[in-house]
Amino acid sequence: MDNGVLEERLLASEAEEQPNLKRRIWVESKLIWRIAFPSILARVTSFGMVVVTQLFIGHVSALELASYALVQSVLVRFVNGILLGMSSATETLCGQAFGAKQYHMMGIYLQRSWIVDAVTATIMLPLFIFTTPIFRLLGEEEEIAIASEEISLWFIPVFYSYVFGFTIQMYLQAQLKNSIIGWLSAASFVLHILLSWIFVSILDLEVAGAMGAYNIATWLPIFGEFVFIFGGWCPNTWKGFTTAAFVDLWPIVKLSVSSGVMLW
Incomplete structure (x- = not known):
């Protein structure tokens, strides 16, 4: 008798858990897509902007293409692989700060990442300035090597x-506010x-014209994100620029470099 009652209770418990499980799956799926879709x-x-630019340059000449x-x-x-990898350090640090409810540190980590990544980008700048000698060294045709330097200079702002x-x-992703990124990206693509x-x-x-349009469209969402952050839509995590961003940079450098090498 006791076994029968116990079995009935287990079956009833399973029946109750099924709707709850479906609901939890639905809630988690919405949360995942809320974070993932803007990034996607x-x-x-x-x-798409890379492809569109390539299509329009293809109308100029085969050499430029x-x-x-x-x-x-x-x-x-x-460069993209290195900087994207290094930026993943920002995701790690901001995620930890958000989980620990040290919201003010997220803005500081963001500024430290800007400093480290900007220095790294500047170190790689000669690749875009001395493109012709580099491609000559790699054995590219002279015409393409010369024409590539003009293109590469346009890529510096990018x-x-x-x-x-x-x-x-x-x-923004660490604090579930990255939907603005999706909207700005879509608008910049149309523009x-x-x-x-x-x-x-x-x-x-x-x-x-093609590269100018590419540069404008690339920077448009970033200026929009600046307005979003500096305009008060991240009040808990952005407290303004601070000299604290220049303190303890070495741990950021080590984490950024290791992340950059790993993802690159």
């Missing part, structure tokens, strides 16, 4: 945007297509 949208639109593809696939991917774009994304069409197809600005 940002990555997709970022890659080859130069753009070479710079994008060799230099930009190299790769400096990675310093802020990647770190801010990690900072990029429009500007590319105007600059290249209508104004006939050729490479300058």
